[in-house]
Amino acid sequence: MKYKISPSNAGEVVSVRGSVIDIRFDGHLPPIYSLLYAKEGEIAIEVLAQLDAHRVRGIALTPTQGLSRGMAVEDTGGPLKAPVGKGILSRMFDVFGNTIDRQAAPTDVQWRSVHRDPPALARRSTKSEIFETGIKVIDVLVPLERGGKAGLFGGAGVGKTVLLTEMIHNMIGHQKGVSIFCGIGERCREGEELYRDMKAAGVLPNMVMVFGQMNEPPGSRFRVGHAALTMAEYFRDDEHRDVLLLIDNIFRFLQAGMEVSGLMGQMPSRLGYQPTMGTELSALEERIANTDTGAITSIQAVYVPADDFTDPAAVHTFSHLSASIVLSRKRAGEGLYPAIDPLQSSSKMATPGIVGERHYAVAQEIRRTLAQYGELKDIIAMLGLEQLSPEDRNVVARARRLERFLTQPFFTTEQFTGLTGKLVSLKDALDGCERILRDEFKDYPESALYMIGAIDEAKGKAKPGQASTSAEPTSTSEAKADQKLAEGATATPEPHPKPKTTPKAETEHAISRHES
Ligand SMILES: Nc1ncnc2c1ncn2[C@@H]1O[C@H](COP(=O)(O)OP(=O)(O)O)[C@@H](O)[C@H]1O
Numbered sequence: 001m002k003y004k005i006s007p008s009n010a011g012e013v014v015s016v017r018g019s020v021i022d023i024r025f026d027g028h029l030p031p032i033y034s035l036l037y038a039k040e041g042e043i044a045i046e047v048l049a050q051l052d053a054h055r056v057r058g059i060a061l062t063p064t065q066g067l068s069r070g071m072a073v074e075d076t077g078g079p080l081k082a083p084v085g086k087g088i089l090s091r092m093f094d095v096f097g098n099t100i101d102r103q104a105a106p107t108d109v110q111w112r113s114v115h116r117d118p119p120a121l122a123r124r125s126t127k128s129e130i131f132e133t134g135i136k137v138i139d140v141l142v143p144l145e146r147g148g149k150a151g152l153f154g155g156a157g158v159g160k161t162v163l164l165t166e167m168i169h170n171m172i173g174h175q176k177g178v179s180i181f182c183g184i185g186e187r188c189r190e191g192e193e194l195y196r197d198m199k200a201a202g203v204l205p206n207m208v209m210v211f212g213q214m215n216e217p218p219g220s221r222f223r224v225g226h227a228a229l230t231m232a233e234y235f236r237d238d239e240h241r242d243v244l245l246l247i248d249n250i251f252r253f254l255q256a257g258m259e260v261s262g263l264m265g266q267m268p269s270r271l272g273y274q275p276t277m278g279t280e281l282s283a284l285e286e287r288i289a290n291t292d293t294g295a296i297t298s299i300q301a302v303y304v305p306a307d308d309f310t311d312p313a314a315v316h317t318f319s320h321l322s323a324s325i326v327l328s329r330k331r332a333g334e335g336l337y338p339a340i341d342p343l344q345s346s347s348k349m350a351t352p353g354i355v356g357e358r359h360y361a362v363a364q365e366i367r368r369t370l371a372q373y374g375e376l377k378d379i380i381a382m383l384g385l386e387q388l389s390p391e392d393r394n395v396v397a398r399a400r401r402l403e404r405f406l407t408q409p410f411f412t413t414e415q416f417t418g419l420t421g422k423l424v425s426l427k428d429a430l431d432g433c434e435r436i437l438r439d440e441f442k443d444y445p446e447s448a449l450y451m452i453g454a455i456d457e458a459k460g461k462a463k464p465g466q467a468s469t470s471a472e473p474t475s476t477s478e479a480k481a482d483q484k485l486a487e488g489a490t491a492t493p494e495p496h497p498k499p500k501t502t503p504k505a506e507t508e509h510a511i512s513r514h515e516s
């Protein structure tokens, strides 16, 4: 740790309440955001308020165990700083810039304040370029913007971290720039796992990781995002490189702000959130910007408390993003991973001017088909599939095949799904969707399209069933397989359906049982 004090300015602890500490200075009163140290640098405190002519109130960035009234406090004469420079690549840091990967501290680094202003309007630049992820459902329906901000919204355990890790995995290979991973308030072991994975994948040399996980005090979780951004800004402004900034999880930043605010004695606002939530979030989000020297593309996981998307934290975050990817528990429950709900997710890149006419038309057709299927679900539940008109039945068949095709096996989940990961180009993904919409696969069992990469794999997986007119399902193992699929028992690879199936009957059987 950089423990370097200008000895002139010393104070004394007057009160300690959890993480909130009041300090008296008889001489010069340290300005807001000054970093103070107590107990020989063991306890770090950031000044957040000046109470009167002699007292400041600060929040501890470290545990305050052992701190007591009357103890000496030293003013560092500056704010919290983060290390920047080439030396930070392939390293892992905490909020203070200490390395936490059990190796020697980097030497050729500069230290910069973590509190910086967003770039001025005149320096900002925008270009509308697509950022391909290799994940079908994202590239086709919610294309990401290079230099944009994308949010992965979802409750606990719907796959945000898995999706984020998969994106790192897919993009880091062909991404020329630097990646910075910032872990805020999530499990410590996730950080450790990620570090090992990245090391094994050989992508560490172009990556920096910064962690302030859930075991750390709120002050530290509140500032770790700023530290990560300071590093990102260095690569953008000084080295003119593109930066991919991944944050898991931005909600924890807001939550830490709420804790800090409560500890500081501020009146809470709606649902207990801090009244300053909007300001705090924009101060951080607005620094994620593109300038003439480089772009910061950011992907942020956003935990949605109790799956309630009207939660103020989720609503505030929505407003900063250029793409919102919404993960649904229902889909996760059905085993349709990645559990992205296409009808709730959106991207401002999905316009014909940017993605092109064909891509736009295919995406619209998919959305329409899925929306129609959504509306028909109630009727199917009440009256059964038999009551639908032949056109509607076709819509259902197409929608279910699209839903299956938009699932994808991930590299990062290979160990527990037993399926090899697939990276699919936008061209293949679009082709597949288009061919399903043209009913080319209507005679294939749905399961042939589940967890595949490009569409041609379906042909290897199953044969088209013989066009049968019989609508009476005989209780076949295929029907069970499809039903199993629909219910999400997907840990094992799909049993290969035998030829000579009656796909239509089988689908209907599965639907009517599943939906009712
Ligand atoms: N793409 C996927 N394929 C298979 N299983 C998944 C996938 N995404 C998530 N899961 C399952 O969901 C669990 C929780 O995912 P995780 O990303 O940790 O959730 P979150 O970060 O949203 O809390 C994983 O451990 C895994 O079992």
Ligand SMILES: [Mg+2]
Pocket (backbone or CB within 6 Å): 160, 161, 162, 186, 248
């Ligand atoms: Mg997670």
